[in-house]
Amino acid sequence: MSQPPSDYYSWLRQNHPTIPPPFAALRQHVLNRDGGICRYCDAPATEVDHVYPKSKGGPDAEWNLVASCTLCNLIASDTVFPSFEAKRAHIWMTRYVRSYYY
Numbered sequence: 312m313s314q315p316p317s318d319y320y321s322w323l324r325q326n327h328p329t330i331p332p333p334f335a336a337l338r339q340h341v342l343n344r345d346g347g348i349c350r351y352c353d354a355p356a357t358e359v360d361h362v363y364p365k366s367k368g369g370p371d372a373e374w375n376l377v378a379s380c381t382l383c384n385l386i387a388s389d390t391v392f393p394s395f396e397a398k399r400a401h402i403w404m405t406r407y408v409r410s411y412y413y
């Protein structure tokens with residue numbers, strides 16, 4: 312029986328083509344797609360956000376991922392919103408409109 316090579320992901324994809332590429336590649340693709348800018352506040356993005364939360368069943372798919380800064384991702388947490396615009400509005404109000412909560 313042959314040993315798996317040191318590049319384990321390449322070996323897996325050749326032998327099990329249905330296994331998706333590692334999340335790191337998708338993450339970098341989404342960051343590049345959005346120009347490295349947070350889609351919620353236009354600050355430099357440092358991470359990717361699941362628009363529909365991963366903890367609620369949102370997939371690791373390109374359509375469900377946007378570039379995000381740490382603060383916007385933190386505010387959104389795992390709340391489910393009816394649309395991307397609603398989520399963006401909630402984050403924007405939380406960050407910039409004091410009267411939204413007080």
Ligand SMILES: [Zn+2]
Pocket residue numbers: 349350351352353354379380381382383384
């Ligand atoms: Zn942001």
